[in-house]
Amino acid sequence: MRPHVLVLAALLLAGCAAPAPAAESPPASPGELRVGGALLHAGGAAGALSLVHLAEGERADVTFPRDVLVLAPDGRLVPGGEPVTIRRGEIAQYLAPYGATSVGVRIAADGETRDETLALGPLRPFVSGERVVELMKVQEERFAHRTPGHENYSKAVAYFGEFFANLSYDVETFRTPLPDVKLPVAVGPSTQSVVSVLGYKRGLEQPDRYIVMGGHFDVVEQTTHGAFDNTGGTMAVLALAEAFAKLNTSRSLVFAAWGGEEDGILGSQAWLAAHPELVPKIDLYVNFDVTGLAWPAPLVAPASVVAATGPDGPVGDALAAHHRAVVADWMKLDAPFVYEGVGHGQLAGAGVNAQSDHTPFMARGIPVLFQFTQDIRAAFTLIHKEADTVENMTAYALHGAEGVGRPLDEAQRREGDQALARSFETQMMAGFYLAVLTDHGAMSSRPASLPALANARS
Numbered sequence: 001m002r003p004h005v006l007v008l009a010a011l012l013l014a015g016c017a018a019p020a021p022a023a024e025s026p027p028a029s030p031g032e033l034r035v036g037g038a039l040l041h042a043g044g045a046a047g048a049l050s051l052v053h054l055a056e057g058e059r060a061d062v063t064f065p066r067d068v069l070v071l072a073p074d075g076r077l078v079p080g081g082e083p084v085t086i087r088r089g090e091i092a093q094y095l096a097p098y099g100a101t102s103v104g105v106r107i108a109a110d111g112e113t114r115d116e117t118l119a120l121g122p123l124r125p126f127v128s129g130e131r132v133v134e135l136m137k138v139q140e141e142r143f144a145h146r147t148p149g150h151e152n153y154s155k156a157v158a159y160f161g162e163f164f165a166n167l168s169y170d171v172e173t174f175r176t177p178l179p180d181v182k183l184p185v186a187v188g189p190s191t192q193s194v195v196s197v198l199g200y201k202r203g204l205e206q207p208d209r210y211i212v213m214g215g216h217f218d219v220v221e222q223t224t225h226g227a228f229d230n231t232g233g234t235m236a237v238l239a240l241a242e243a244f245a246k247l248n249t250s251r252s253l254v255f256a257a258w259g260g261e262e263d264g265i266l267g268s269q270a271w272l273a274a275h276p277e278l279v280p281k282i283d284l285y286v287n288f289d290v291t292g293l294a295w296p297a298p299l300v301a302p303a304s305v306v307a308a309t310g311p312d313g314p315v316g317d318a319l320a321a322h323h324r325a326v327v328a329d330w331m332k333l334d335a336p337f338v339y340e341g342v343g344h345g346q347l348a349g350a351g352v353n354a355q356s357d358h359t360p361f362m363a364r365g366i367p368v369l370f371q372f373t374q375d376i377r378a379a380f381t382l383i384h385k386e387a388d389t390v391e392n393m394t395a396y397a398l399h400g401a402e403g404v405g406r407p408l409d410e411a412q413r414r415e416g417d418q419a420l421a422r423s424f425e426t427q428m429m430a431g432f433y434l435a436v437l438t439d440h441g442a443m444s445s446r447p448a449s450l451p452a453l454a455n456a457r458s
Ligand SMILES: [Zn+2]
Pocket: 216, 229, 230, 261, 289, 290, 356
């Protein structure tokens, strides 16, 4: 969707009324701000692309705080801090922080300047966890058992390609032969390969710099759905691809549905090996695997989110510092995150830090982020089990591991799905902000030249 279409959509969503014929300087009603001869309609919801519209007067200059992202005319989100000029009939859009209840703005018109506070409506997240849950249910209905060798593996590959193509992204379907992996079901030689599907969105100004977000779509043989590991992470990547389709970026974006992770991180490793020219140009990789089921879930006892960053040392430390700033300053979220180096957490016995598709990126020195629940041991109730379904994730989001297998009534299912959606969003929004701010150059973790880590495990 192009920005001007988005403007109309946002206007409708925010319920911003068309400018009424001016009465004699009526008092401003809620959502209306008067400064000099200017009348502004201001709407907003937490986490949403929100707007300010100049209904009366010739022009107003609106300055958002630096920690609010403003939609620039070229479709990019840029940090606030500079005045945005709005002329009569025009609107300005800003991304209201995810956890905020209000946003302060400075408005100047007709030589008058006023500081105002815009109250934000309830959460309407730009990157939607509810969309993830919806997409996961599509996978359960249509693409169960996405194990190499099963027919739904290749059907899912086609679905991901169409999904990216529908967003006007360039699609790469990357195949690599399976090494000596014993396939559970042989359905023909054409499926004897690991396939990854990537969607590319070209950057406006630095198209040869890249930000990559990915998650593996394959599931182990012993599960039918693999909802937590890793339908959810893959759908988080698709939902992020949808969100970014409404924006422009300076750098190019790559969204990856990796195959072959469960057989040894085959898809992402092979893709990196086949694209050595891209490696020095990737500024950030964000991995989505076993996403969700952390704060604010489970509701009974919310689990902290582990934010593992790497490579360990200055690059990982810088990325962790950026992540902290994103959560506290940009998302305005008081959520419990635990920071650890990817390699360190692995050595400390956390167990999953370095066992997913970010590892081959990290091994090449690329800044990587991998978020997952600190209760990962409890979450093994689902991982690689037949019980790994959306229904059980919903039950887990309510009651924790105790809830798995417990039937839910309609009200509980709604509450559980909400908690599940919020748990996805917390991790997705952090990745979203890191990508946007890295793109803007505000949060670079990548040193100009990266040390070769050819011997790091991958
Ligand atoms: Zn996984």
